[in-house]
Structure formats: structure tokens, C-alpha cells
Amino acid sequence: MTSQPYHHGKLREALLARAAEFIEEAGVDGLSLRQLARDLGVSHAAPGKHFRDKQALLDALALDGFRGMNARIIGASEAAGDHRSRFVRIARAYVDFAVSHPVLLAVMHSTKHHPDASDELRSIGEDGIRVARAVIAEAQGAGELAPGDCEMLALVCFVSLHGAAVLAAGNLLDGTSVDSLIVATTDLLWAGMATGMPAPHVSVKTGLA
Known part of the structure; x- marks a missing residue:
């Protein structure tokens, strides 16, 4: 994992920002919490602390x-x-x-x-x-x-x-x-x-x- 400010309380904002970028690049179908975790260099479980599933992420993104x-x-x-x-x-x-x-x-x-x-x-x-x-x-x-x-x-x-x-x-x-x-x-x-x-x-x- 890389050392980034979002590891210290800003992961939610980072997930939303990356999700917004991702869907414009590859569409909604390919979006997943696991992919975002890989993109941000955090554990696969880390996004689950902020979004229970993909729909919750989309709701927050909207x-x-x-x-x-x-x-x-x-x-x-x-x-x-x-x-x-x-x-x-x-x-x-x-x-x-x-x-x-x-x-x-x-x-x-x-x-x-x-x-x-x-x-x-x-x-x-x-x-x-x-x-x-x-x-x-x-x-x-x-x-x-x-x-x-x-x-x-x-x-x-x-x-x-x-x-x-x-x-x-x-x-x-x-x-x-x-x-x-x-x-x-x-x-x-x-x-x-x-x-x-x-x-x-x-x-x-x-x-x-």
C-alpha cells in the first residue's frame, strides 16, 4: 500500500473521486469496490468501511x-x-x-x-x-x-x-x-x-x- 493522505481519514473522498474518473473511462458496469481498492493501493476490505456495496457507492457518487x-x-x-x-x-x-x-x-x-x-x-x-x-x-x-x-x-x-x-x-x-x-x-x-x-x-x- 502506498502512503497517501486518504489513509488518514480521506479514503471515502478518494474512492468517490476515483469512481467518478473510472466510470467516465470504462463505464458503470466495470466499476467495483475491489477495483477501486486496487487503484488506490489499499486493502480489498478498506472500501467496505465506507460503502456496503456498489449501489451504496453509486448513491454517494450521485x-x-x-x-x-x-x-x-x-x-x-x-x-x-x-x-x-x-x-x-x-x-x-x-x-x-x-x-x-x-x-x-x-x-x-x-x-x-x-x-x-x-x-x-x-x-x-x-x-x-x-x-x-x-x-x-x-x-x-x-x-x-x-x-x-x-x-x-x-x-x-x-x-x-x-x-x-x-x-x-x-x-x-x-x-x-x-x-x-x-x-x-x-x-x-x-x-x-x-x-x-x-x-x-x-x-x-x-x-x-
């Missing part, structure tokens, strides 16, 4: 991922600027994270929707879309956007930006830059929200972000 992503989104929303520029920065923060961590993002969303997901994970998994919803509501209050169902609008924005991120992460943009796609998508979304949208026939619970 929670950690949402915290990191939400920090970016919240930072973007709190930066100086008008509502539209804040909206664009939020979109860019999400897409940039999604493109940089496509497998982790998939784990985050799938784990959040697992029947056994913790209340903490479900709540923190909604923080990003709550931030976007708040900016939309503020813009509506300022008269910059037409009145409308903020929950539905935030959902439409999420679906559009998530789709853009998936295409970008898969190198399926056929030469279009990610930034150009973000600008075009946010321009269309903002213009649509400024014009207004028909009232939905059914209520929508997001549960997606």
Missing part, C-alpha cells in the same frame, strides 16, 4: 455529483446580470457539466429516480431546476417573460438543454460548436417564454432535473 453540479448552477444564477444573461449562464453551467461528465450525469439521474433513493438525494436532485424556475419567475414578475406555469417552463428548458448536452457529449453535432448550440437553444427558449405558452391540460411534476 449525491456528490449533484452537489458539484448545483454549485455551478447556483453560482451562475447569482452572478451579476439581467435575467436573460443569468438564464444563459445557468444553461451553460448545466450543459458544460453534462458534456464533461456524461456517465456521471446518467448515474445521477438514474439513481435519483431509483425507488430506494433517499429523500436527501431526491431533494438535492431538484435544486438545479428550482434555481431555473426561480429565475423564470423573477423575469415574469419583471414583465420580461409572459405569465405562465413556471414548473412546466422549467421542465421544457431542462428537456431541451439536456438533449443538447447528450448530443454534444456524443459528438453528434456535425461541426456545430457546443457554445453555438447553447446560444441558439436559449434564444429560442427565451423567445418562446416571452411570447407565452398555452396553459397545459394536465399538471406536470418534473422529477427530472
Whole structure:
């Protein structure tokens, strides 16, 4: 075993960091606590002190991922600027994270929707879309956007930006830059929200972000 700081109380953080790297390199199927132990130079039993099994590791990885992503989104929303520029920065923060961590993002969303997901994970998994919803509501209050169902609008924005991120992460943009796609998508979304949208026939619970 190598002598590293995580041997003295930081193994959990090291396991999560290596797991995040591993799944982007080799996917989720090959991830195992034993492999992480080998990668970090600790005993095979050491990871078990922090995670009872692979699912517990994925749960913690999802929670950690949402915290990191939400920090970016919240930072973007709190930066100086008008509502539209804040909206664009939020979109860019999400897409940039999604493109940089496509497998982790998939784990985050799938784990959040697992029947056994913790209340903490479900709540923190909604923080990003709550931030976007708040900016939309503020813009509506300022008269910059037409009145409308903020929950539905935030959902439409999420679906559009998530789709853009998936295409970008898969190198399926056929030469279009990610930034150009973000600008075009946010321009269309903002213009649509400024014009207004028909009232939905059914209520929508997001549960997606």
C-alpha cells in the first residue's frame, strides 16, 4: 500500500473521486469496490468501511455529483446580470457539466429516480431546476417573460438543454460548436417564454432535473 493522505481519514473522498474518473473511462458496469481498492493501493476490505456495496457507492457518487453540479448552477444564477444573461449562464453551467461528465450525469439521474433513493438525494436532485424556475419567475414578475406555469417552463428548458448536452457529449453535432448550440437553444427558449405558452391540460411534476 502506498502512503497517501486518504489513509488518514480521506479514503471515502478518494474512492468517490476515483469512481467518478473510472466510470467516465470504462463505464458503470466495470466499476467495483475491489477495483477501486486496487487503484488506490489499499486493502480489498478498506472500501467496505465506507460503502456496503456498489449501489451504496453509486448513491454517494450521485449525491456528490449533484452537489458539484448545483454549485455551478447556483453560482451562475447569482452572478451579476439581467435575467436573460443569468438564464444563459445557468444553461451553460448545466450543459458544460453534462458534456464533461456524461456517465456521471446518467448515474445521477438514474439513481435519483431509483425507488430506494433517499429523500436527501431526491431533494438535492431538484435544486438545479428550482434555481431555473426561480429565475423564470423573477423575469415574469419583471414583465420580461409572459405569465405562465413556471414548473412546466422549467421542465421544457431542462428537456431541451439536456438533449443538447447528450448530443454534444456524443459528438453528434456535425461541426456545430457546443457554445453555438447553447446560444441558439436559449434564444429560442427565451423567445418562446416571452411570447407565452398555452396553459397545459394536465399538471406536470418534473422529477427530472
